[in-house]
Amino acid sequence: MELTTVLKNVQFEHLKGNLDINIPTIAYDSREIREGSMFVAITGFTVDGHVFIDKAIEKGASVIVLEKDVPIHDNKVTVIKVGNPRNALAKIAANFYNHPTENLNLVGITGTNGKTSTSYLLKSIYEEAQKSIALIGTIGTVINNKVIQNKNTTPESLNLQQFFTEMVEDKIETCMMEVSSHALNLDRVAYSQFNTGIFTNLTPDHLELHKNMEEYFNAKAKLFDMTKQFNIINADDYYGQKLIDMCKNKQAKLITYGIDNQADIYATDIEYSFDRTSFVVNTPSDSLRLTVNLPGDIYVLNSLAAIACAYYNGISLPIIKKGIENVKQISGRFEVIYEKDDFRVVVDFAHTEDALQKTLSTVRPYTKGRIILVFGVYADLSESGTEKRNGMGRVAAEYADFSIVTLDNPKHNNPFTVINETKQAIERNRGNYKAIPDRKEAIEYAVNMSTDKDIIVIAGKGHERTQIIGDTEVPFNEKDIVLHAIERKYVQS
Numbered sequence: 001m002e003l004t005t006v007l008k009n010v011q012f013e014h015l016k017g018n019l020d021i022n023i024p025t026i027a028y029d030s031r032e033i034r035e036g037s038m039f040v041a042i043t044g045f046t047v048d049g050h051v052f053i054d055k056a057i058e059k060g061a062s063v064i065v066l067e068k069d070v071p072i073h074d075n076k077v078t079v080i081k082v083g084n085p086r087n088a089l090a091k092i093a094a095n096f097y098n099h100p101t102e103n104l105n106l107v108g109i110t111g112t113n114g115k116t117s118t119s120y121l122l123k124s125i126y127e128e129a130q131k132s133i134a135l136i137g138t139i140g141t142v143i144n145n146k147v148i149q150n151k152n153t154t155p156e157s158l159n160l161q162q163f164f165t166e167m168v169e170d171k172i173e174t175c176m177m178e179v180s181s182h183a184l185n186l187d188r189v190a191y192s193q194f195n196t197g198i199f200t201n202l203t204p205d206h207l208e209l210h211k212n213m214e215e216y217f218n219a220k221a222k223l224f225d226m227t228k229q230f231n232i233i234n235a236d237d238y239y240g241q242k243l244i245d246m247c248k249n250k251q252a253k254l255i256t257y258g259i260d261n262q263a264d265i266y267a268t269d270i271e272y273s274f275d276r277t278s279f280v281v282n283t284p285s286d287s288l289r290l291t292v293n294l295p296g297d298i299y300v301l302n303s304l305a306a307i308a309c310a311y312y313n314g315i316s317l318p319i320i321k322k323g324i325e326n327v328k329q330i331s332g333r334f335e336v337i338y339e340k341d342d343f344r345v346v347v348d349f350a351h352t353e354d355a356l357q358k359t360l361s362t363v364r365p366y367t368k369g370r371i372i373l374v375f376g377v378y379a380d381l382s383e384s385g386t387e388k389r390n391g392m393g394r395v396a397a398e399y400a401d402f403s404i405v406t407l408d409n410p411k412h413n414n415p416f417t418v419i420n421e422t423k424q425a426i427e428r429n430r431g432n433y434k435a436i437p438d439r440k441e442a443i444e445y446a447v448n449m450s451t452d453k454d455i456i457v458i459a460g461k462g463h464e465r466t467q468i469i470g471d472t473e474v475p476f477n478e479k480d481i482v483l484h485a486i487e488r489k490y491v492q493s
């Protein structure tokens with residue numbers, strides 16, 4: 001594509017070189033450069049992309065987009081200066097791929113918890129309605145039968161625009177996409193056109209990036225300025241109510257959902273059981289009883305979010321009901337991996353204070369013996385990381401009968417500090433616990449100490465199949481570990 005077309009509506013200063021050239025590919029990572037590529041240098045959180053400009057030129061880059069004054073001696077190279085390279089990358093990528101979101105029904109789902117579950121419920125409804133759909137999120141990007149692992153919940157703008165193009169070429173009509181606050185803050189979704197935005201909830205998380213809840217909320221709220229058709233918001237959430245007030249006079253129609261507060265789409269007559277929840281969904285036109293195969297109010301709310309989106313996009317309630325009921329399991333979301341009478345082992349992706357509290361509260365009414373919780377806290381050693389350990393430690397003490405404190409993805413964080421702070425939080429709240437840093441041993445300990453009336457909840461890693469220790473991803477399958485431990489305990493004894 002012609003460089004001038006790639007740079008259309010990008011605010012830039014032309015520092016040197018020819019603008020009348022063609023660009024075959026774009027990269028924000030020097031390792032991805034091909035002959036003639038454009039390289040966008042990004043000042044990152046860990047390294048500065050400007051350091052790799054020489055490397056990019058060596059590999060054949062013909063255009064460098066930068067924000068800092070870096071001397072470039074190669075006279076064949078075109079140099080463009082921009083104010084914000086991440087934002088420029090998003091615009092450049094949208095131009096390069098011809099604005100594919102203009103030809104997609106793009107649904108963005110944001111919120112601290114519930115994005116993945118809502119997207120899978122929605123995917124199933126759209127499949128039942130025979131619509132061609134794609135999905136982007138924590139579990140990966142799904143385009144037709146292809147599943148691509150993502151490094152991030154919401155990929156970088158360049159990768160996103162490439163995925164959208166593939167979707168349009170594959171005649172995909174609707175794409176459900178999880179939109180993280182990082183993505184909104186770092187312009188990964190800038191210049192993507194959303195028809196619908198969904199807000200699930202907001203509770204403390206990611207405060208190492210956003211500093212405080214107001215900043216975190218403002219990052220999430222950005223999505224609802226980018227939508228054309230519908231803003232769908234949880235009326236039972238404190239920040240949801242704030243967002244509702246902000247969305248009253250926007251171009252996109254405001255739609256609310258909830259259980260406790262007045263809403264456009266709401267649930268009544270909820271019947272709870274250990275592995276499913278039945279409820280009546282009420283819409284402006286009709287009502288219908290349906291069952292979501294996941295327990296507790298959180299999955300009623302996630303279902304309502306998905307129902308609201310489908311309903312206002314013209315899908316009938318009987319189809320919606322089938323779609324929701326077809327979802328038998330979402331990987332790592334309240335996944336019951338072993339069950340024998342009253343003894344159960346559940347793997348769940350709860351990795352925030354709120355998610356952990358809701359999951360343990362859901363389990364409590366079905367627990368004849370004890371709730372044994374195995375968990376670690378995935379957070380860095382910053383002040384907000386300490387707050388997260390305090391919060392999750394408090395919840396463990398209050399809502400579980402016994403906790404085994406272990407590591408989640410320790411990465412480079414000192415395991416001693418991580419475990420110690422969590423232990424202290426449990427002690428302050430008079431909880432019972434044992435600390436076992438090795439997560440496999442922690443799970444085995446939980447199985448060995450359990451009786452046939454206990455429920456074991458293994459929280460934090462959900463669908464993940466690796467543990468990140470230092471820079472290394474070590475294979476780690478919680479289901480296998482549990483099943484082997486149970487076999488050793490019951491079969492071999």
Ligand SMILES: CC(=O)N[C@H]1[C@@H](OP(=O)(O)OP(=O)(O)OC[C@H]2O[C@@H](n3ccc(=O)[nH]c3=O)[C@H](O)[C@@H]2O)O[C@H](CO)[C@@H](O)[C@@H]1O[C@H](C)C(=O)N[C@@H](C)C(=O)N[C@H](CCC(=O)O)C(=O)O
Binds near residue numbers: 030048050154155182
């Ligand atoms: C803190 C953060 O958000 N980091 C994101 C950021 O990386 P960065 O700016 O730190 O990149 P960097 O490693 O410093 O490198 C700077 C630049 O140099 C380039 N580079 C680097 C090395 C080299 O040899 N050559 C080269 O050109 C890099 O490609 C990059 O362009 O930009 C990258 C590209 O978009 C992201 O992949 C990366 O996400 C990291 C992996 C991450 O952990 N992000 C988390 C915090 C995150 O975004 N999470 C949310 C989900 C949260 C949730 O909902 O639970 C998400 O959407 O995933």
Ligand SMILES: Nc1ncnc2c1ncn2[C@@H]1O[C@H](COP(=O)(O)OP(=O)(O)OP(=O)(O)O)[C@@H](O)[C@H]1O
Binds near residue numbers: 111115138301462
């Ligand atoms: N509506 C909800 N409110 C609070 N907690 C929830 C809700 N839905 C799910 N959870 C909890 O959060 C965990 C993660 O759910 P889910 O993957 O759907 O959220 P997410 O927003 O996609 O999270 P992430 O962005 O970290 O992938 C679940 O395993 C459950 O413990």
